[in-house]
Amino acid sequence: MPALSEYSVADFEHQVVAWGHPAVHARKILRRFYTGAGEIAWEKIELPKGLRERVLADGLVGSTLATRQQDPDGTVKLLLRLGDGRTVETVLMPDRRSDRAAGCLSTQVGCAMGCDFCATAQAGFERNLTSGEIAEQFLAIQREARAARRKLRTIVFMGMGEPMHNLDAVLAAVRRIGHGELGAVGWAQIAISTVGIVPGIEALAASGVPVALAISLHAPDDATRARLLPTGRRYGVAEVLTAADRYQAATGRVVNIQYCLLAGVNDSLEHARQLAALLGPRRMHVNLLRYNPTGLSLRGVNYEPSSDATADAFAAELRARKLVAHFRRSRGPDIAAACGQLRQRRTSMVSPPHATSGAVA
């Protein structure tokens, strides 16, 4: 039988009834599980004889901690070992406010999207995560946040994998993570990021789960974008932004556009003007990202981050054209906090080392 982390509220109610107990106990157990960051204070709930033992027989979670690294800036990166021995990354990112933090979750083991600058892409795709494996990342970073005396305020699906290619499991996990009755993070504090999978954006809009949407655009024109993101050959900039328009209209939530500044690739003032022309009328916000360089890309390109002066000029050009543009702080560069890097380094400890690259989406 699955571990407790795999159950939705409704499924666990059915399971508890199937075990011969009243359904009402299911919510009590799940509430303690989620508010306890994956650990249940059994002494605080009254349960029928044998139910606790039955739950424990299947286990609460299926993953274990393989590696924990902490950067001097407070970023904590965890490598979790899944039930089948594969590993997946999750990150706790401290907020500027000393009492808050954000968590970044992965949705797949590896990724099939092949983004050229991404460490995860280099390892290829292995499999989708289950909803429980996604929820367990949330619980693990919730424990980290509590240990750091911070409240986990925001969850972003920007780790390993393309969430839209595992949307059913992502939404199932989000429905638990964002479930008010389970004492977790609210919908408004959850963001799902995509490289621009148009059917996925439409499915997310139709799901009725009102999370924020972030789109990794990284270039304002199809040619530059397709060089960076192979999916750009399938879904052009105009089509992706039209889907984003529909998402904004359906949910009332402003879409965030992720834009990683790469020296000499997408960081000219002309790129900024093109981006402003696209986004200005849409009132979408721009998150400018710093690239974490670690070596050759998939296509053998040695990407470099834009200089501070170039990045500042790019942001100023956007703001001069009335766009809301922020720099997202680089997280934990000392521990390879860009997606895929920790797992890649860990893997290189047990297999022949290979080239590494940064990842940002």
Ligand code: SF4
């Ligand atoms: S940047 Fe994201 S979508 Fe692209 S290959 Fe890496 S993990 Fe996959």
